[in-house]
Amino acid sequence: MSSSHVLVLNCGSSSLKFAIIDSNSAIEHLSGLAERLGEASPQIKYKFNGKKHTVALANGDAHEVAINQLVELVKSLKLDQQLVAVGHRVVHGGEHFTHSALITDTVLEAIKQTATLAPLHNPANLLGITAASDAFSTLPQVAVFDTAFHQTMEPQAFLYALPYELYKKHSIRRYGFHGTSHYYVSAQAIDLLGxxxxxxxxxxxxxxxxxxxxxxxxxxxxxxxxxxxxxxxxxxxxxxxxxxxxxxxxxxxxxxxxxxxxxxxxxxxxxxxxxxxxxxxxxxxxxxxxxxxxxxxxxxxxxxxxxxxxxxxxxxxxxxxxxxxxxxxxxxxxxxxxxxxxxxxxxxxxxxxxxxxxxxxxxxxxxxxxxxxxxxxxxxxxxxxxxxxxxxxxxxxxx
Structure with a gap:
């Protein structure tokens, strides 16, 4: 594959953090934040070639508008032809996902089902996935889950001392978060310490x-x-x-x-x-x-x-x-x-x-x-x- 550039999206309830990163060299070519989405004075702030810029959006503009604006920005900077995928941070993967996954209808449905466990996060993540799938329809969309790294925990670590029925029927258990961060820094530390x-x-x-x-x-x-x-x-x-x-x-x-x-x-x-x-x-x-x-x-x-x-x-x-x-x-x-x-x-x-x-x-x-x-x-x-x-x-x- 000639290019390894990925558009990374981290979609919150009123914000959208984004970056274009070379997955091989780790060079960040573009980074930014769309904030106050759906509120008064939404805007996109981004950094490109060491310079910072701000783009105002109309009052009430939300995620779809912000992503469409991001598409135009990526095209104007001539970064779109180098993209190989869009990577989405998804906060909660429940027990469905032990690794990152290509987003399919089945994966989308699993993320929706897990939304009850993360009502503040997963619905916003889904908004970003939907908007990006429309805007970048030719690119593979990938979900990377905060919870996936912790799926190696044993039952003695992840179960609560509650009636077992609550786990069997409603998946009430400990999942953990910040998984991508814990994975990354632990691997770096293992390398640093030999x-x-x-x-x-x-x-x-x-x-x-x-x-x-x-x-x-x-x-x-x-x-x-x-x-x-x-x-x-x-x-x-x-x-x-x-x-x-x-x-x-x-x-x-x-x-x-x-x-x-x-x-x-x-x-x-x-x-x-x-x-x-x-x-x-x-x-x-x-x-x-x-x-x-x-x-x-x-x-x-x-x-x-x-x-x-x-x-x-x-x-x-x-x-x-x-x-x-x-x-x-x-x-x-x-x-x-x-x-x-x-x-x-x-x-x-x-x-x-x-x-x-x-x-x-x-x-x-x-x-x-x-x-x-x-x-x-x-x-x-x-x-x-x-x-x-x-x-x-x-x-x-x-x-």
């Missing part, structure tokens, strides 16, 4: 507005912190993470909350934002904590304590830890959070190197512990778009 082809026990920490960790044994996911939905697990930007399920009954019976209000509370008003009462942005939290803001400091302490505790617990499914990998917006850029977490894990043998930790900011890859530290900790910038591009190109080539 563990390719050898037994390996890696904990990957994807930390952004959404946060999850994964126990990766010999390249396969054996446990992860997120569950049926992306709400379970760690403290996040606006999400609560783990809570006592009894809270639901208390909020309903004592405070007259509705199910919708509880959903909003736990997904959009909790986490760093809820504790600090300032922001969900980690940079703002860190700056305010440094200035003496008590609740900002408390938010950081809770975030790091819960993260360190969960990382330590993953020594059980792994049978030990060889390395801890930080990635995502917070994981890659916050030396403060990395230091707090690694120092809390010193009882496992981690020895933080302060200079290396400071150097590993703003997209820099590297080990952040001392040479005699066992286990090691390192920073690996994630590249989910590249994983999507590579999977899409591979499946397209097999046609």
């Amino acid at each position: 563990l390719k082809g050898k037994p390996s026990k890696i904990v990957t920490a994807h930390l952004g507005n959404g946060c999850s960790i994964c126990a990766v044994k010999d390249g396969k996911s054996v446990d992860t912190s997120m569950g049926l939905t992306p709400l379970e697990g760690l403290v996040m930007g606006t999400r609560s993470g783990d809570i006592d399920p009894g809270l639901f009954a208390y909020l309903v019976n004592q405070l007259n909350y509705t199910a919708s209000q509880i959903d909003t509370l736990l997904n959009k008003e909790s986490g760093l934002l809820g504790i600090s009462e300032l922001s969900n942005d980690c940079r703002t939290i860190e700056e305010s904590a440094a200035e003496g803001h008590t609740q900002a400091q408390l938010a950081l302490d809770i975030f790091c304590f819960r993260l360190a505790k969960q990382i330590a617990s993953f020594a059980v499914p792994l049978g030990g830890i060889d390395a801890l990998v930080f990635t995502g917006g917070i994981g890659e850029n916050s030396d403060v959070i990395r230091a707090k977490v690694v120092n809390q894990l010193s009882f496992l043998g981690f020895k933080l190197n302060n200079e290396s930790n400071l150097a590993a900011r703003f997209g820099n890859e590297g080990v952040i512990t001392d040479q005699d530290s066992t286990p090691l900790a390192l920073v690996v910038p994630t590249n989910e778009e590249l994983v999507i591009a590579q999977d899409a190109a591979k499946l397209a080539e097999e046609l």
Whole structure:
């Protein structure tokens, strides 16, 4: 195949992130974001040849219009003839998909069925698939699932202690998310540490507005912190993470909350934002904590304590830890959070190197512990778009 360029689409409820990536060289030729779709003042921002541009859309314009505008943009930049496939990020694949898949009517129906497990994500992903299939009708469309990497988990890791009937009839279980990121950074870490082809026990920490960790044994996911939905697990930007399920009954019976209000509370008003009462942005939290803001400091302490505790617990499914990998917006850029977490894990043998930790900011890859530290900790910038591009190109080539 003469070209290996893939259009990667990540479609949200009111946004569309896109990129054109060479799946062989990993060069990103175009990247951008269509935002505020269906709302006032929607626009497309993109970067091409090192220059940034903005294209205004009409008020209320949604995904189909944005993708049609993207088609025109791709054609005007003469990038359309080099495309071999369109790769779509799909958040939830349920138990249907253990790998990426060429999108067929059967695959579309499975994604629709799984939409009940991810009502905020899968319907938006389907919008992007439908619009892109119309706009790029001659190109193979490929779905890459956030949940697929975690389908190697055993029942002891993915089942809830609920009546088994709920799993058999309704597929209620733990699925995990951020799979493409955990897959990518664990593979990079295995290469960096010279563990390719050898037994390996890696904990990957994807930390952004959404946060999850994964126990990766010999390249396969054996446990992860997120569950049926992306709400379970760690403290996040606006999400609560783990809570006592009894809270639901208390909020309903004592405070007259509705199910919708509880959903909003736990997904959009909790986490760093809820504790600090300032922001969900980690940079703002860190700056305010440094200035003496008590609740900002408390938010950081809770975030790091819960993260360190969960990382330590993953020594059980792994049978030990060889390395801890930080990635995502917070994981890659916050030396403060990395230091707090690694120092809390010193009882496992981690020895933080302060200079290396400071150097590993703003997209820099590297080990952040001392040479005699066992286990090691390192920073690996994630590249989910590249994983999507590579999977899409591979499946397209097999046609």
